[in-house]
Every structure is written in C-alpha cells, then in structure tokens.
Amino acid sequence: MTAPYDHYKTIPNPPAKFTQKKKKPKMVAVVDEDNCTGCQACVPFCPVDCIRPVPPEKYAIPIAPVQIRFNECIGCSVCARVCSQLTWDAIEMLPTAEFEAKYNIELTDALTPPYGRLKTAASPL
Ligand code: SF4
Numbered sequence: 001m002t003a004p005y006d007h008y009k010t011i012p013n014p015p016a017k018f019t020q021k022k023k024k025p026k027m028v029a030v031v032d033e034d035n036c037t038g039c040q041a042c043v044p045f046c047p048v049d050c051i052r053p054v055p056p057e058k059y060a061i062p063i064a065p066v067q068i069r070f071n072e073c074i075g076c077s078v079c080a081r082v083c084s085q086l087t088w089d090a091i092e093m094l095p096t097a098e099f100e101a102k103y104n105i106e107l108t109d110a111l112t113p114p115y116g117r118l119k120t121a122a123s124p125l
C-alpha cells in the first residue's frame with residue numbers, strides 16, 4: 001500500500017532563488033487558459049519566475065488564468081507536473097518548433113525581446 005503523499009513525490013521543492021534562461025529551450029510550456037483555474041499553484045515553482053496572470057482586460061472573470069512569458073521559459077516542465085499533480089491539467093509542454101509554428105512566435109536565445117518576436121512577412125524565419 002502506498003502512502004498518501006506518494007502522489008506528490010514527483011513535485012520538486014520551489015526554487016531557493018530564481019535564475020534566467022541561457023539559451024532557447026527544446027520545450028515550451030503553454031497554459032490552456034480555458035482549463036486553468038487561476039489558482040496560481042504553479043507560480044512559485046517556476047525556476048525562472050515566468051508565470052503570471054493574464055491581463056485582467058482579457059477575461060471578464062474575477063480570477064484570471066495564468067500564462068507563460070514564453071521567451072523566458074526554460075522548458076523544465078515543473079509547472080506542468082505541479083498543475084497535474086496538485087490541481088488540474090492545464091499546462092501542455094510543446095516542442096519549441098511546434099510552439100513557434102502554432103503561435104507564430106519566434107523564440108530567441110536571449111531574454112530580449114522579452115516575449116519572443118512575432119513572425120511577419122517582412123521577417124520570416
Ligand atoms: S496550477 Fe494549473 S490551474 Fe492552477 S494556475 Fe497554474 S496552470 Fe492554472
């Protein structure tokens with residue numbers, strides 16, 4: 001028989017201090033905002049502190065869902081594990097190339113520009 005807390009064993013401790021992305025990751029976390037409860041349980045676990053509530057004007061509801069600052073994400077998947085183990089299952093880890101094609105965003109190695117660069121006809125990949 002397993003102890004009740006076995007369910008939580010895959011969840012790491014929150015980071016002692018936040019770091020920063022050093023290169024473009026292989027995976028990117030994406031929150032399904034329609035599934036996110038806005039509980040923010042995932043927020044303190046992100047080692048680069050890049051999970052934030054979406055701007056309040058986007059949803060006319062008291063508790064807004066969260067979203068990732070994509071260009072800061074290091075693809076560690078901690079947030080997805082926390083969400084699925086502690087609360088819901090609202091975070092999907094996407095391969096970076098798939099993410100860029102799906103959302104028309106080009107991520108960079110650096111932290112600037114801060115949210116990635118929207119691909120345009122004038123600046124295709
Ligand atoms: S833990 Fe899941 S449901 Fe809660 S805010 Fe984070 S993504 Fe949303």
Ligand code: SF4
Pocket residue numbers: 028029045046047048049050051068072073074075076077078079080
């Ligand atoms: S995968 Fe999640 S926890 Fe890890 S850096 Fe990205 S947003 Fe933060």
